[in-house]
Each structure stands twice: as C-alpha cells, then as structure tokens.
Amino acid sequence: MAKMKGATVVDTERCKGCNLCVVACPLDVLALTTKEVNRKGYNFAHEVLADTCTGCASCATVCPDGCITVYRLKTE
Amino acid sequence: MTREEIIEKGQVVYKKPTLLNDTPMHYCPGCSHGVVHKLVSEVIEEMGMTDKTIAISPVGCAVFAYKYIDVDWQEAAHGRAPALASATKRLWPDRLVFTYQGDGDLACIGTAETIHALNRAENITIIFINNAIYGMTGGQMAPTTLLGMKTATCPYGREVSLHGYPLKITEIAASLEGTCYVTRQSVHTVAAINRAKRALRKAFEYSMQGKGSNLVEIVSTCNSGWKMTPEKANKWMEENMFEFYHLGDLKDKGAEK
Amino acid sequence: MADQEITLMKGNEAIAHAAIRCGCDGYFGYPITPQSEVLETLAAEKPWETTGMVVLQAESEVSSINMVYGGACTGKKVMTSSSSPGVSLMQEGISYMAGAELPALIVNVMRGGPGLGTIQPSQSDYFQACKGGGHGDYHLIVLAPASVQEMADFVDLAFTLAFRYRNPAMILADGAIGQMMEKVVLPPFKPRRTEEEIIKECPWATTGRVGMRKPNIITSLELRSEEMEIINNRIQDKYRKIEESEVRYEEFMLEDAEYAIVAFGSAARIAKKSIEVARAQGIKVGLLRPITLWPFPVKEVCKLAGQVKGILSLEINAGQMVEDIRLAVEGRIPVRHFGRLGGIIPDPDEVVDALKRLF
Numbered sequence A: 001m002a003k004m005k006g007a008t009v010v011d012t013e014r015c016k017g018c019n020l021c022v023v024a025c026p027l028d029v030l031a032l033t034t035k036e037v038n039r040k041g042y043n044f045a046h047e048v049l050a051d052t053c054t055g056c057a058s059c060a061t062v063c064p065d066g067c068i069t070v071y072r073l074k075t076e
Numbered sequence B: 001m002t003r004e005e006i007i008e009k010g011q012v013v014y015k016k017p018t019l020l021n022d023t024p025m026h027y028c029p030g031c032s033h034g035v036v037h038k039l040v041s042e043v044i045e046e047m048g049m050t051d052k053t054i055a056i057s058p059v060g061c062a063v064f065a066y067k068y069i070d071v072d073w074q075e076a077a078h079g080r081a082p083a084l085a086s087a088t089k090r091l092w093p094d095r096l097v098f099t100y101q102g103d104g105d106l107a108c109i110g111t112a113e114t115i116h117a118l119n120r121a122e123n124i125t126i127i128f129i130n131n132a133i134y135g136m137t138g139g140q141m142a143p144t145t146l147l148g149m150k151t152a153t154c155p156y157g158r159e160v161s162l163h164g165y166p167l168k169i170t171e172i173a174a175s176l177e178g179t180c181y182v183t184r185q186s187v188h189t190v191a192a193i194n195r196a197k198r199a200l201r202k203a204f205e206y207s208m209q210g211k212g213s214n215l216v217e218i219v220s221t222c223n224s225g226w227k228m229t230p231e232k233a234n235k236w237m238e239e240n241m242f243e244f245y246h247l248g249d250l251k252d253k254g255a256e257k
Numbered sequence C: 001m002a003d004q005e006i007t008l009m010k011g012n013e014a015i016a017h018a019a020i021r022c023g024c025d026g027y028f029g030y031p032i033t034p035q036s037e038v039l040e041t042l043a044a045e046k047p048w049e050t051t052g053m054v055v056l057q058a059e060s061e062v063s064s065i066n067m068v069y070g071g072a073c074t075g076k077k078v079m080t081s082s083s084s085p086g087v088s089l090m091q092e093g094i095s096y097m098a099g100a101e102l103p104a105l106i107v108n109v110m111r112g113g114p115g116l117g118t119i120q121p122s123q124s125d126y127f128q129a130c131k132g133g134g135h136g137d138y139h140l141i142v143l144a145p146a147s148v149q150e151m152a153d154f155v156d157l158a159f160t161l162a163f164r165y166r167n168p169a170m171i172l173a174d175g176a177i178g179q180m181m182e183k184v185v186l187p188p189f190k191p192r193r194t195e196e197e198i199i200k201e202c203p204w205a206t207t208g209r210v211g212m213r214k215p216n217i218i219t220s221l222e223l224r225s226e227e228m229e230i231i232n233n234r235i236q237d238k239y240r241k242i243e244e245s246e247v248r249y250e251e252f253m254l255e256d257a258e259y260a261i262v263a264f265g266s267a268a269r270i271a272k273k274s275i276e277v278a279r280a281q282g283i284k285v286g287l288l289r290p291i292t293l294w295p296f297p298v299k300e301v302c303k304l305a306g307q308v309k310g311i312l313s314l315e316i317n318a319g320q321m322v323e324d325i326r327l328a329v330e331g332r333i334p335v336r337h338f339g340r341l342g343g344i345i346p347d348p349d350e351v352v353d354a355l356k357r358l359f
Helices: A020-024 A058-062 B003-009 B032-047 B061-067 B081-091 B103-109 B111-119 B169-174 B190-208 B230-244 C011-021 C037-045 C061-073 C084-089 C091-099 C126-130 C148-165 C175-179 C195-201 C225-245 C265-280 C298-304 C321-329 C348-358
Strands: A003-010 A030-032 A045-047 A068-075 B011-014 B053-057 B072-075 B096-102 B125-130 B179-186 B213-219 B248-252 C006-010 C026-029 C054-057 C078-082 C104-110 C141-143 C168-174 C181-185 C249-252 C259-262 C285-290 C292-294 C310-314 C335-338
Touching: A003 A045, A003 B003, A020 A030, A020 A058, A020 B230, A058 A068, A058 B190, A068 B003, B032 B061, B032 B096, B032 B125, B032 B190, B053 B061, B053 B081, B061 B072, B061 B096, B072 C061, B081 B096, B081 B103, B081 B111, B081 B125, B081 C026, B081 C054, B081 C061, B096 B103, B096 B190, B103 B111, B103 B125, B111 B125, B111 B169, B111 B213, B111 C061, B125 B190, B169 B179, B169 B213, B169 B248, B179 B190, B190 B213, B213 B230, C006 C011, C011 C037, C011 C078, C011 C104, C011 C148, C011 C175, C026 C037, C026 C061, C037 C054, C061 C078, C061 C084, C061 C091, C061 C104, C078 C084, C084 C091, C084 C104, C091 C168, C104 C148, C104 C175, C126 C168, C126 C292, C141 C148, C148 C168, C148 C175, C148 C181, C148 C225, C168 C175, C168 C265, C175 C265, C249 C265, C259 C265, C259 C298, C259 C348, C265 C285, C265 C310, C265 C348, C285 C298, C298 C321, C310 C321, C310 C348, C321 C335, C335 C348
Parallel strands: B053 B072, B053 B096, B096 B125, B125 B213, B179 B213, C026 C054, C026 C078, C078 C104, C104 C168, C141 C168, C259 C285, C259 C310, C310 C335
Antiparallel strands: A003 A068, A030 A045, A068 B011, B179 B248, C006 C181, C141 C292, C249 C285
C-alpha cells in the first residue's frame, strides 16, 4: 500500500516559538526546544518524531511566520 | 527512508509564498496577521496580479504590512485607507486594489470612509482583521471589544452603561447596496485557513470583475493584548468571539445569476 | 491673441475648467460655500466622458483629501477644493502628503472664521496655509490669485510646481475671487498623460510593479530617529531650493513710492484703488503683491525697507502676513496692519485713512 512520508524543515531563526505548529500537528511530530534558543531568544519548533510525519502540512499552514517548508514522498 | 531522502526526492507541499519576503515580521509570536499576510501573498501570486496590485496599509499593528508583502503599498492615515483605495481604483481601474485594516482603524476612526467606500460600490476589497482590541497602542478597548472583555481602557470589563455595545460592522456592510461579497472568516485551523483563502480569492476576483465592493472580515486573536498563549487565545476566540461574530458568508451577490 | 476665446465666469468655475484643460486626472471634493461651484461645474462638464478625468463627491473633506492622497501616490494629477472649515478638516491628510512628498493641488476659497464663522470672504487662513497648518515641519507651495484669470492660470502652475518638487501646492483664494465673475481666457487643452508616461515620469509612484520592478512604497512613517532626521533634512533642503527659485510677486507704482502696501488676492485689488485715491491726495504709495505666499518674497520686502518710510500690510484678517513682513524688514521701518474682519471687504477710502493714521 502506498504510504505518505513527509519531512518538515523549520527556519529556526525566523521561528518565534508560538507553538501553533506543535498544536496543529496531528501526529506530534513537532515540539518546541526546551533549552536551546535562536538568536532572538525564542525556543523554536523542531521535529521530535520525524518518522511519523506524513507531510500533511498542517504545521506550515498555521505557522504565522511562514517558517516551515514541507516535503512529501509517496512510498510503497 | 531517511528525512534527507524525503527532502531530496519528495515534492514541496508547502513553503512560504515568494511574495512574502524574508524580512522578519514584527508581529508577536502566534499573531493572526502573519497567516493572513501569507494568504494574501498566495492569492495575489496565484492570480498572477503581482505587477498589478496596489495595496493600502492602515495605522495599527499592520502599518508595516508594506515591509513584508512585495507589492506596491500606500500607507494611509488612521482609518482613511478606503478613501485612498477608492481614488486609486477609479484612477487605475485594471489594478487589484485592496486595503488591510484592523478593527480600530476600520470600525472606529474610519467608519465613515469604510461605509461610504463600500456603499459607493468601489471595486475594491477591504480586509478587516477583528481581534477586538487595539494591539499596537497596547491593548485598549476597540469598537469590537466584547461585553465583559477586559482591556487597558476597560480594565474591569466592557460594560454597556459605560462603553456601549460592540459593533458588528460586517453586518452593516452586508446591508449596503454597494457591497458584492461580505464574509466573516477566521484563520485558527487548517480548514478555517483554507476557507479564508478561498474567500480572499473570491473577493479579489469580484473586485476585478467590477461587481462592487467586498469585505472580508477575519476574526483574529491578539494573544499579547488578551494576555494569553497563542493556543489559549485560539480557544478563547472559538468560545467567545464566534458566538457574537458568526462565521460564514453574509452576502454573495457575485454568485447570484 | 486674436483667436483666444474670452468668456465670462466665476473664479470657482474657472478653476474647474482649467483643471479639465490642464490634464488633471482626478478631482475629489465635498460641497461647502463659497466654493461649491468647482464640483458643480465639473459635474456638469462630465470630463470623464471627454478627457477621462475622474470626478467624485466624497463623504467628507477628510475623505476627499485622502482620496487625493491615494491618487497622488499613483503619480496622477489630482486635486481637491474646499473652504476654510473644510480645509481645517483636511490638515491631517495634507500633512501626510507633505511627509510622503506627494504632488497634489488643494484649493482653499477662504471664508471668515474661526469656527463656522461666516460664508463671506476672508484671508484669515494665511497662517494655516503658509505656516504648516497640520502637524510637523512642512510647507505647501501657496499661490494667491487676485483675479478670475489667475484662478484659471494657477491651476496648471500649481500642478507644475507640485510635480517639480514632489510637494502639495495650494491655491489660496477667497470668497470674493471665487464668486466674482470676470473675463477670462481659459488655458489651451493639454492631454492627460498616458499611464506609460506617468510610469516613466513618476518612477516612485505606486502604479503596481510594472515590469516586475521592485515594490514602491509611499509612507510618511519612519520609526528610526536617525533615518527620520535624514528624511526631514532632505525635505527642508527642498524647501530652501523652493525659496530660492519660486518666489513670485507683482510690483505696482513702487518706483517713486514713499510708502508701500503689501497685499495679496482680493486685498491687492483694493490696494490698487487705494493707491489711486492716495496719490490724488499727494501720498506717494505703491504696492507689492506676493503671488507666492510661501515662498514669501522676503528679499523684495527687505529691499523695500531701504526705499520707503513705512509698509502697510493690507489683509482681510486680523493681521497674519504682517508678521512675515516684519520678519523681512527686521525692524528698520514701521510696519502696520490694516484689515477688516467678519467677512467685510475693506473700502479704499478707509485704507487711505489707515495710511494717514498709522504713519
């Protein structure tokens, strides 16, 4: 059966750590960093369960700052 | 399959619209403005109108919209954007002309300009960000502030006896003969964002078809002004704002046969 | 001159006809006495069917000036007209246009104030027109017509200066000039510029990113103080250049004058008659009529101070231009003011009496 595999790339320097992408992701792929911050001092979004991403782009759609690029690949 | 392979071999299913430039936006984390900026950029790009768009920014949080979306911009005085848009569209009828305004700008100081531009059936679109508060000046009461809602200038909550009622200017707009398409949307979920994008596209298209004026209200959050996390602000909006500001199309004259 | 058509019309009508003829792209206005004939004439002439000029009655003067702001952003030749209370409402928009450096024409057919005042003629908006009026450090180029002919001629001149310096220009007339009927030779027809011409001549204008050029942004906003000071200094440099190059005035019987009247607009016409009456009584008096109120003819007034024994500032107000005359004279000779208020036009005999009484 064809399966969708996805990947997200977060522009971590543009990210303001609003957490809306984390909330929007149905599969808990993303989380905010807890210790690491970007140059503006924000905790930023990053993939924590990369394998489960289906590339649905919910995270990127809700991101107010356009920080997320989403890729998707069909696999057998 | 590794993440790198997916990125290398896969399709890009979402990226920041190219019309939205790389300048970091000054909006607070989680602000609805950013999502609407993305949608406006996408729609202009998809319509192929980049070289034919003249946008008018307000006074309020979105005053610097001109720094982020790469089209020609005029920065209006507080509340006057619809007047600038009216003249611009009449002088350049084949251009896509829209204003981008907040509730204080559009529904308070600019009420006259808004209502008269809409009722003159100017072939423009007014994008109205309603977050029920003055964001830029630090969270004061707006014409759209809900009853009971606390702001810097109604710190004990908005009361009818002191402040009167919140204004549903979009309902007023729908009652005007000059308006073609009047709708109220939000951008708090993927589905809502997709609907809001379709609404913007429809409004822009009607304005280019000369069908009259169009108002797209986006019920939005101001998590800083509301003193909530972005996530909580979205929930608060769903539970409180939508009850008073019903989502959906109020009028679509363009679809009538 | 033989083939020029001479017509009889009001000053306000002349403004409207001149606007159509000089290739104006848009007029945005709101009715107010004593200037409503400008909008009425344009509505009757229907220039949108001939030259393509847009004419729109706005919901307020606040809106009309902001329509002018929007139109001017796009490089089009746009204008509005009003009278004193309406022009007060426009000050915000005028300040924005001065700050954003936009060319446009504002016509003020003055009536008496303050407040709702009177609908009779007055010159009491001199300060407002010449000293800023709205907020911030700025100037308008201010032209003061003294005849219906000049009402017609100054429309094109005002647009020319406005575009030369990217600065709003004002025609400061009064109810008398606006309402009186006189012979006038209207300017020849000049076609409106094409959109291609506007895009070429105004590369700064928000016309849409034609040819995918970089975005144009018109704003008066700059939050970084250092940048804002640079912008302000550049605008001030422009004002110095205008002061050096664009002063306009008329001299009348000044050659042998021992006293001078300085007066503009309607008051200058009264001054001419007063000079005739005074000279018949042996008082040698002449007139300096500023045509540009800003830039004010400082050098010319200064030169007068070396020739005459005193200057009378004749104004239909409580004494406004007199301050600029005193600044130019620097205390070397007495400078007095005579004027009537409440919409009363001074009588030549009382001007002569004032000359005798004040010097």
